[in-house]
Amino acid sequence: MRGGLREREDAYGRLVLDHLEHGGQIEIVERDDGFIAVSRLGPPAYFAPFRQWPKHERTAMRLARGRVLDIGCGAGRVALHLQERGHEVVGIDVSPLAVRVARKRGARDVRVLPVTKLDRRLGRFDTFVMYGSNFGLVGGRRRAPWLLRRLRSIANDGARIVAGSTNPYMTDNPDHFAYHRLNRKRGRMAGQLRIRIRHGAYATPWFDYLLASPEEMGELAASAGWELIRVVEHGEPFYVGVLERLV
Amino acid sequence: MRGGLREREDAYGRLVLDHLEHGGQIEIVERDDGFIAVSRLGPPAYFAPFRQWPKHERTAMRLARGRVLDIGCGAGRVALHLQERGHEVVGIDVSPLAVRVARKRGARDVRVLPVTKLDRRLGRFDTFVMYGSNFGLVGGRRRAPWLLRRLRSIANDGARIVAGSTNPYMTDNPDHFAYHRLNRKRGRMAGQLRIRIRHGAYATPWFDYLLASPEEMGELAASAGWELIRVVEHGEPFYVGVLERLV
Secondary structure (H helix, E strand, O other): OOOOOOHHHOHHHHHHHHHHHHOOOOOEEEEOOOOEEEOOOOHHHHOOOHHHOOHHHHHHHOOOOOOEEEEOOOOOHHHHHHHHOOOOEEEEEOOHHHHHHHHHOOOOOEEEOOHHHOOHHHOOEEEEEEOOOHHHHHOOOOHHHHHHHHHHHOEEEEEEEEEEEEOOOOOOOHHHHHHHHHHHHOOOOOOEEEEEEEEEOEEOOOEEEEOOOHHHHHHHHHOOOEEEEEEEEOOOOEEEEEEEEOO | OOOOOOHHHOHHHHHHHHHHHHOOOOOEEEEOOOOEEEOOOOHHHHOOOHHHOOHHHHHHHOOOOOOEEEEOOOOOHHHHHHHHOOOOEEEEEOOHHHHHHHHHOOOOOEEEOOHHHOOHHHOOEEEEEEOOOHHHHHOOOOHHHHHHHHHHHOEEEEEEEEEEEEOOOOOOOHHHHHHHHHHHHOOOOOOEEEEEEEEEOEEOOOEEEEOOOHHHHHHHHHOOOEEEEEEEEOOOOEEEEEEEEOO
């Protein structure tokens, strides 16, 4: 359980387990300016079979090849799908309960591991998948180049990152724009959320989760030996950026 | 707006207005021990027409008579129903936006007024309705006798309080029992919740909201010149207690 969360901190895993056991549907996310909301997607999306994924995720999944690392695997939807398609997949997640749920659902190799603890012991990969908006796990301007370089160090030639994100500027909610201003003022990227997930008596620690526009994703990638070669989107804030390893 | 909430504090009213305008369904309630959850009922219940109310509320509504005060009227479902049945109804709520919504929906006399500011200027009443679990607005062992005596002072002979509550002991959630223990340790009633409602960038101030068993409701009533004469329930934690004014 190296790097795993303590029990009461595993709010995401508890949410996922509650959905599995009792069908709970609601994920509560709190932001550090006091804004609180229910996830647009939530548990049903974390368990959705491939045919119910959003279109941009289905389209971009065609670009996965070879040995795959599923970063922030949650309840295992991506790992399960790619396994079935014949890929060798390793899934990692910081949540011990989510990993247990993914395993119970049939994911063959899922491990409790925060993305910051990734190293060569997992072997090398041809594809990194960061679905949902898990490109957000790069955190911000400081961690992103460090983490993307670390991925590069365990990437085979021609490897790709299939990186889901949410464009933070595609909103009409003034509270979100106020948060962007607050972030800029304190030296953070506009969409660099500081959030935690809360569920009953459980709360994750606060963590940074970056919502990046395609332009921002491209810049962060370029600073760390990757190139944004394609953006898959369908007029919504949610998109997948495809990053290719530069030689 | 005497006693009303400031804009960002009116999380309940914003929730109700969002439901009216955009169909939002989710109410988030945070407890002072860090427990957070979505209301079992929430906005759809606050707007429900009489035929969709829970059975215990429909049954107990037959006991309303004469001039009615609807305490914590919210979006106005009780006031609207009783008006239609020919009663003269005054609704009060601490939330300016909720009062505006109730008015927009046709409630004839609804006012922004916290229950603690009730006085003779509203006239006298034959029935007080505290639906949902709004008996909770009596707060706890200290405020309850004071508030119930104040209601008594504006009650006609033979007046009733039709008081909805939730029996806090009918649960199997260990986190709730832990909270009961915490409350007893700090000299509060077990079900004396300290909560706030949160909605986007809005949060109400923390307030006390008492979940009382029928026995506790009966004791609090007796200490303030009321008698619990009937409990309407159907095997669920939710019930209505009927209190009659002692002469």
